[in-house]
Amino acid sequence: MLIVLPMSICYSQDLSQIEKKIYNNKELALQELNKLDTSIFSDNDKAKYFYLKGEIYDLKNFEDKAFQNYIISKKLYQKIDSIEKAVKINLKLANIIKYQKNNSKISYQKYLDEYVDYFKNSSDSLKYAKALADIATFKLDNEEDEESFKYFKTALSINQDIKNKKLASLINTNLAVIYNEYLNKPDSALYYLNNDIPYLNEINDYYGLSINYTNQAASYYYKNNHQKAIELLNKANSLPIKNYIKGTKASINYFLSVNYYELGDYKKAYESYLTHQTYQDSINEEKQNIAINDIQTKYQTRETELKNEVLTAEVKTGKILVYIFIGLLIASLVIGFLIIKNARRRVYISKQEKLIEQQKLEKALKEFELNSIDLMLEGQEKERERIANDLHDNLGSMLATLKMNFEHLRMRKNEIREEEDKLYDRTDQLIEDAYQKVRTIAHAKNAGVFANEGLIPAIRKMAGKISIPGTLTIEVLAVGFNKRLENKIEIAIFRMVQELSTNIIKHSKATEASIQLTNHDDNINIIIEDNGVGFKSTTAPSSNGMGLNTITKKVEQLGGTFTIDSTPGKGTTIIIDLPI
Structure with a gap:
């Protein structure tokens, strides 16, 4: 006995399979969507179809097409009374509008208000708290830090009754970022980050712990405790993360170089920056490989289409095959040329960046030398002042006392022979000259040149x-x-x-x-x-x-x-x- 699945279920499965391919190969996902016959779709499948199209165009930076498909999807979800799915599209629409420069006709705020009001009026406090956190994240990405702070605080207050640990972790991390980057309160940031550590350890979230330690390091950087920042960054670097490895390692090593630089350890600063650059180059290379794979997918698709035309037309078979071969040969040569050119360009850019970093290091050492000279000059000024003070306060006073005693001794002498009298006069003049010279030197103590x-x-x-x-x-x-x-x-x-x-x-x-x-x-x-x-x-x-x-x-x-x-x-x- 055969069991026949309804067509709507079949197409739902197709859409789910395409959805999995979007982030790995958006071109292929778009081609498979375009092949589907939407005329026999249910309204629910149509809504998802246009939503997936919107996502693909959004990733391809075709904002106008993405916006149109999201709007169609939202209306279809509203039509079948799937309001929650419709409202969630508002975040996508607001995000597209946010990046449109010189756009004064449409405000993204109305979409955000509609989104949060829907969950506020629902009976699900957890969804409402998550909605507030979503809006807060959106505001933070848009550098509206004060608004973001208010939404996160409200979400945190609601979650105190719900006690959802995952949501609390998200809020704690983002509040720490706001306290660090916008409010200049690193101690408050550390409070929220430390509150998040037990939950991250409980679920063995090494990636989350790595981000947490990196954010703590940022707090200590702002507190000018660079040694503690380096300790936390090394701790983050030692965690066995499995996701976003290269990006995370690149960030950690970049922050290590900054803190080593602040400590004056230019060698380690330079070594850490080179490690950061190595991870960054690897990330860029992966992006280029993805782009090349997209090009190859396009050519492979075109090749398949041409073969189908040959089979259906049944004319000029040999000539078309020759054209296909030539086209593929040219495409392969172009792709090969681009790969070689990009590889050479990456090597050249890497050498240039290393040269620039070496120059930066030399400049930093030169600035350090200049600072040392300034300190030496300042020390000389202080030493001059100290010597002048010693001359004035010690030797000057001793000479003045000696002169006074000498005068007293001469006044008490009743019988002075002529030779002794001349000796007293000469000695008195020498004491007077020495005293005046000490006063002259001491009076120069106020200001160097x-x-x-x-x-x-x-x-x-x-x-x-x-x-x-x-x-x-x-x-x-x-x-x-x-x-x-x-x-x-x-x-x-x-x-x-x-x-x-x-x-x-x-x-x-x-x-x-x-x-x-x-x-x-x-x-x-x-x-x-x-x-x-x-x-x-x-x-x-x-x-x-x-x-x-x-x-x-x-x-x-x-x-x-x-x-x-x-x-x-x-x-x-x-x-x-x-x-x-």
Whole structure:
């Protein structure tokens, strides 16, 4: 006895088989969908048919076709009163609208509101909490961190009664990301991540544990505890994960390189980055292989279609076979050429990236050397001040006491012969000279190179020296500098102005330049202008001195701002604002 399955069941099975192929081979899945005769489909199968088509076009980045198919599927689900499936399509529609730039006619918010309102009005608290978490995830992906935070918190509150561990794990992970990346509260992030550890251990979710340890490492990075971050990243790297291995390893090694760099261990930072790049290259190669497989599938499909035409037409068989052979030969040659070209290109790009990373390492070492020089200069300044203080407080006071005792001794002497009197006078003069020299040295303790003149006179003196009569005139304008600044600030400002003035001489070809300094009590404004050739922002001049990048970092270190306004042929204006 034969059992005949209803046609709707047969087509449901076909759709389920095609659904499994979508993420592995979307081209083949689309071809199999197009072969199906939808005229004999039930409404339920039609709804799923258009939904699968929407998914494929979504993956292929054909947003307009994906949107149309999702809308058709949603209407069909509404028609058969399958409201929950219809509402779930709203997330797909909202996601497509989100990435449409300059789209002011359609708002994705209405789809999100409809989605969450449906589950809010249902009697299933778990589904409502999951819906809130879905909206929160959507908002987080869209960088709406405040909205995302509110939805996650509401979902977490509802789940406290339900106690669904899987949902709680999802919420904890995402809240930790928000606290780390948007709210700058790494301790709060660690609280939620640590709450998630028991559940992940309970279900032996090594991948989840790996992500958790990586997120904890991010928290410690923000807390400037880079050693703890490295410890957690190595722990994550040792877990026997089975899914998303290359992507996870690439991320872990990248974060390891960042933390090693912050600790000054440039060798390990470079080694970790190379490991990250190796995994990343492997991922890119897999993507290229998938693309090549899609091309081969297209050619194989076309080959099958041509063979069917030959069998049905029964004409010009030999000629068509020749064309097929030639087409396949050409296709094979093209694919082979593309594979070889891509392989060479990958090798070239890999070499370039390694060269760039080597240059970055060298630059980091150079910056480290510059920082060491700064520390040495600062140490010299402090040593000068210490010596001056010792001269003033110790040796100076001893000489003053000696002079006073000597005067007292001479006054008490009643009978002084002429030779002894001259000896007393000469000794007294020598003590006076030594005392005055100690006072002169001690009075130089306040400010290194600016001790006698101060910032503004030093800048004017420098401008006078580097001005070239008939070629370059540099004018110095200073307002509000009625009293001296802190020695460290004066030295920093002088070095920056000196470097920027040097750049004017070397690169600008200017005939006139001005240095304007204004003290506003709470901040100092510095404007340096020239009428030279200017430059593009991507080709900013550099020098053997501090350099624009180093000046920028120094200004940021002092809590200020550094702005460059330059146009080729129209000169350059540099503005520096420093708080005091």
